[in-house]
Amino acid sequence: MAGKDADAGAEATPVPQQPKKERMKITYDKYMAILNMLVRRVNNDQSATEDGVEEDELLMRYLERRESELETQEDLESERALARKVLRKMVKENMLMPI
Secondary structure, three states, rough: OOHHHHHHHHOOOOOOOOOOOOOOOHHHHHHHHHHHHHHHHHHHHHHHHHHHHHHHHHHHHHHHHHHHHHOHHHHHHHHHHHHHEEEEEEEEOOOOOOO
């Protein structure tokens, strides 16, 4: 019976829960707008220099184009995170290839 008591004690140990990731929602139209802006920038750079574009530079260009619509630092950070997720999805779906 000692084994049974030891098992019961192991179950009572609390397991720390990881905080849930906050899911971002985006409309299809906004997703396509971000995607198109990023693809245009990559295509323009490809035809001009035949070289890749750095992720940070690509995101910076996107944010510069949206600057007039962003009012606060929070808006900027939120838009950067959203654009980064779209960029990663593009890589995952083989629309873009990381170098």
